[in-house]
Amino acid sequence: MNIDGVSTGIVLDHIKAGKSMQIYELLRLDKINNCVAIIQNADSSKYGKKDIIKIDQLIDLDFDVLGYVDDNITVNIVKDGKLFEKKHLELPETLTDVIKCKNPRCITSIEQEIVHKFKLVDKEKQVYRCVYCDAESK
Ligand SMILES: [Zn+2]
Numbered sequence: 501m502n503i504d505g506v507s508t509g510i511v512l513d514h515i516k517a518g519k520s521m522q523i524y525e526l527l528r529l530d531k532i533n534n535c536v537a538i539i540q541n542a543d544s545s546k547y548g549k550k551d552i553i554k555i556d557q558l559i560d561l562d563f564d565v566l567g568y569v570d571d572n573i574t575v576n577i578v579k580d581g582k583l584f585e586k587k588h589l590e591l592p593e594t595l596t597d598v599i600k601c602k603n604p605r606c607i608t609s610i611e612q613e614i615v616h617k618f619k620l621v622d623k624e625k626q627v628y629r630c631v632y633c634d635a636e637s638k
Pocket residue numbers: 601602603606607608630631632633634635
């Protein structure tokens with residue numbers, strides 16, 4: 501693990517190579533004032549290639565979003581240059597306003613104010629279904 505360059509903040513490690521930009525967007529990291537570093541295609545003894553995101557700030561992370569994109573990500577909370585906490589992710593049971601239902605007849609496609617909500621129906625295959633119309637997420 502590498503926490504170089506982060507004295508207080510968050511290091512997202514073991515991101516599947518190529519997924520870091522999606523995470524950057526979903527977590528809206530462009531809204532952060534402090535430094536955010538994205539390292540792509542770093543060597544990993546465990547997974548071959550991986551991405552890493554370093555955030556120079558302690559922020560409230562949406563663990564559901566992270567777990568949905570890639571539940572292998574390790575979240576390292578760094579305080580004063582030391583590893584303070586290490587979190588492992590799980591596939592979330594429900595997703596609220598993370599992904600959108602693609603069914604054009606779904607109520608969420610018609611009514612803009614309704615939150616997009618999905619439920620995990622198959623943990624192994626990572627299948628989510630819209631709670632309103634039952635459409636699959638992928
Ligand atoms: Zn739907």
